[in-house]
Amino acid sequence: MIRVLLVHDACLVRSVLAEWLRREPGLGVYDTPWHQATARMRSVVPDVCAADLDGSDAQGVPTLAELRKSDPRRPSPQLVVLASANRPGLLKRAAEAGALGYVDKEGAPERLVRAIHAVAEGERFVDDSLGFGFLKAAQIPLTRRELTVLGLAAGGASIAEIAGSLHLSHGTVRNYMAAITRKTGARNRIDAIRISQGEGWL
Amino acid sequence: MIRVLLVHDACLVRSVLAEWLRREPGLGVYDTPWHQATARMRSVVPDVCAADLDGSDAQGVPTLAELRKSDPRRPSPQLVVLASANRPGLLKRAAEAGALGYVDKEGAPERLVRAIHAVAEGERFVDDSLGFGFLKAAQIPLTRRELTVLGLAAGGASIAEIAGSLHLSHGTVRNYMAAITRKTGARNRIDAIRISQGEGWL
Numbered sequence: 001m002i003r004v005l006l007v008h009d010a011c012l013v014r015s016v017l018a019e020w021l022r023r024e025p026g027l028g029v030y031d032t033p034w035h036q037a038t039a040r041m042r043s044v045v046p047d048v049c050a051a052d053l054d055g056s057d058a059q060g061v062p063t064l065a066e067l068r069k070s071d072p073r074r075p076s077p078q079l080v081v082l083a084s085a086n087r088p089g090l091l092k093r094a095a096e097a098g099a100l101g102y103v104d105k106e107g108a109p110e111r112l113v114r115a116i117h118a119v120a121e122g123e124r125f126v127d128d129s130l131g132f133g134f135l136k137a138a139q140i141p142l143t144r145r146e147l148t149v150l151g152l153a154a155g156g157a158s159i160a161e162i163a164g165s166l167h168l169s170h171g172t173v174r175n176y177m178a179a180i181t182r183k184t185g186a187r188n189r190i191d192a193i194r195i196s197q198g199e200g201w202l
Numbered sequence: 203m204i205r206v207l208l209v210h211d212a213c214l215v216r217s218v219l220a221e222w223l224r225r226e227p228g229l230g231v232y233d234t235p236w237h238q239a240t241a242r243m244r245s246v247v248p249d250v251c252a253a254d255l256d257g258s259d260a261q262g263v264p265t266l267a268e269l270r271k272s273d274p275r276r277p278s279p280q281l282v283v284l285a286s287a288n289r290p291g292l293l294k295r296a297a298e299a300g301a302l303g304y305v306d307k308e309g310a311p312e313r314l315v316r317a318i319h320a321v322a323e324g325e326r327f328v329d330d331s332l333g334f335g336f337l338k339a340a341q342i343p344l345t346r347r348e349l350t351v352l353g354l355a356a357g358g359a360s361i362a363e364i365a366g367s368l369h370l371s372h373g374t375v376r377n378y379m380a381a382i383t384r385k386t387g388a389r390n391r392i393d394a395i396r397i398s399q400g401e402g403w404l
Contacts, residue, residue, distance in 0.1 A: 010307040012284065012314065013215050020218045082214065105212040112214065156393025190392055191358025 002120045005046035005077070006031040007067070009055035017109075024113050034061040041070040041077070048116050050080040050101075053090040057202070064097035078119040082112070085133030087200025092137035101125040140201055141183040149176040151202050154193045204322045207248035207279070208233040209269070211257040219311075226315050236263040243272040243279070250318050252282040252303075255292040259404070266299035280321040284314070287335030289402025294339035303327040342403055343385040351378040353404050356395045 004027050008014040011033070018031040032040035034055040041049065049067065056064055068076040080101030081094040094102065101115035104127040111127060118125035126134075142150065152162045163173045177189055186192035196202045206229050210216040213235070220233040234242035236257040243251065251269065258266060270278040282303030283296045296304065303317035306329040313329060320327035328336075344352065354364045365375045379391055388394035398404045 010286075012305070012307045012309060012311045013219065016219050016222045016311045017215065020222065084212075103214070105214045107214060109214045109218045153392060154396060156389050156396050158390060187358050188360060190355060190395065193392065193395075194356065194358050 001028050002026060002048055002116060003028045003044065003046045004030065004048045004050055004116055005037075005040060005044050007034055007037045007049060007051035007055070008082075009033050009052065009058075020109065021113070021116075027113075027116065034058065037067055038062045038070045041067060045071070045074060046077045048080060048101075048120050049077045050082070050112065050116060052082045053087070053094060054082075054084075056093070057090065057200070064094055064099065068097055078122070080112070080115045080119055080125070083130060083133065084200075085130050085136075086198075088133045088135075088137035089140060089196075089199055089201035091130065091133045091200075092140065095134075095137070102130050103127055104129045136199070140199075142180060142196070142201060146176055146180050146183070147196075147201060149173060150180050150193060150196055153177065153189060154197065154202055203230050204228060204250055204318060205230045205246065205248045206232065206250045206252055206318055207239075207242060207246050209236055209239045209251060209253035209257070210284075211235050211254065211260075222311065223315070223318075229315075229318065236260065239269055240264045240272045243269060247273065247276060248279045250282060250303075250322050251279045252284070252314065252318060254284045255289070255296060256284075256286075258295070259292065259402070266296055266301065270299055280324070282314070282317045282321050282327070285332060285335070286402075287332050287338075288400075290335045290337075290339035291342060291398075291401055291403035293332065293335045293402075294342065297336075297339070304332050305329055306331045338401070342401075344382060344398070344403060348378055348382050348385070349398075349403060351375060352382050352395065352398055355379065355391060356399065356404055 006014060006018050006029060014031050018029050021027055021029045030044045068079055079099040080103060081099050082103050082105050083091055084105050100119040103112050103115045107127055115125040149162055159170055159173050163170050181189060181192045184192045184195045186195050208216060208220050208231060216233050220231050223229055223231045232246045270281055281301040282305060283301050284305050284307050285293055286307050302321040305314050305317045309329055309331060317327040351364055361372055361375050365372050383391060383394045386394045386397045388397050
């Protein structure tokens, strides 16, 4: 029996998907929204965590890496993510968190079952259709620091507030913003935020 | 037999949800992503269209009102929407499009089945938990014109570009942006966009 914890935010969809997975022999399926995921990881102790990446960038949810390591007394579960090729930033974060399985949301649901079985055996599973997303993930034009600055700006912080929270001068923050706008090919700051959110970098 | 067209963007989730609905006696279930919804409405001729509101604000998809009226030779199907209380702008658009059914994504999937049966009989169906969302929808602080200006800004347009496309002076656009920032309680333009997108007004 493979114990699976399904992490997805909308209850309606999550319930139906969990019920669908439960018909598969050999799977014990539990489910949780993102904001309760850490606590559920500790109580369920799954072999495999199957997580919808789209909820993983909301405020107040654990990062994928935190999720995997949420119980330090036990080995980390294997991680399967539900992903889209058009959000390469999320794919990159999943790879950094050590996810073994990558299932395209645009594919057939049977792929998720195959991915769960593969990663439970310690094998990689990557949908071919996500290849372009991984290619783009390798080409994110912004540094980690620039992404931090842009993330604060996207949250509504002013130049002064960003400078204060990162202990930088106003001029340095302005230079970062100018570099970000240039490197993303944006017309202005708002455009840079739009592009970066659309690509899933933020 | 009630013919149902399910409109949802992610293939994996849509397939599982459609399969789940097909187990219900008396429902004939078809499914489509948003960008093919108009064509599928014409070919399927459903009695009920059950649409995930979260895909309805992407670029290049029909509006809910266009979707309902996509075949002028036939009566419009009844509309059920899958919605969240925290995106009141989308609820408001669904109401303006004449949707009869409102199912909370945070609820149990059986609610969707009940909503489909209700609207097929011409009856309203509204999940209680969406009440707060409707209350907020009635209180969107921005005018239609301000939402248009903010929508263009969110797309990366400069003041000059917004002025050009709406045939306004630069000063008028600046006044709109100042009013929008004040009325949304935002710290600056980027913050106003963030707040408005988060509330589902844009």
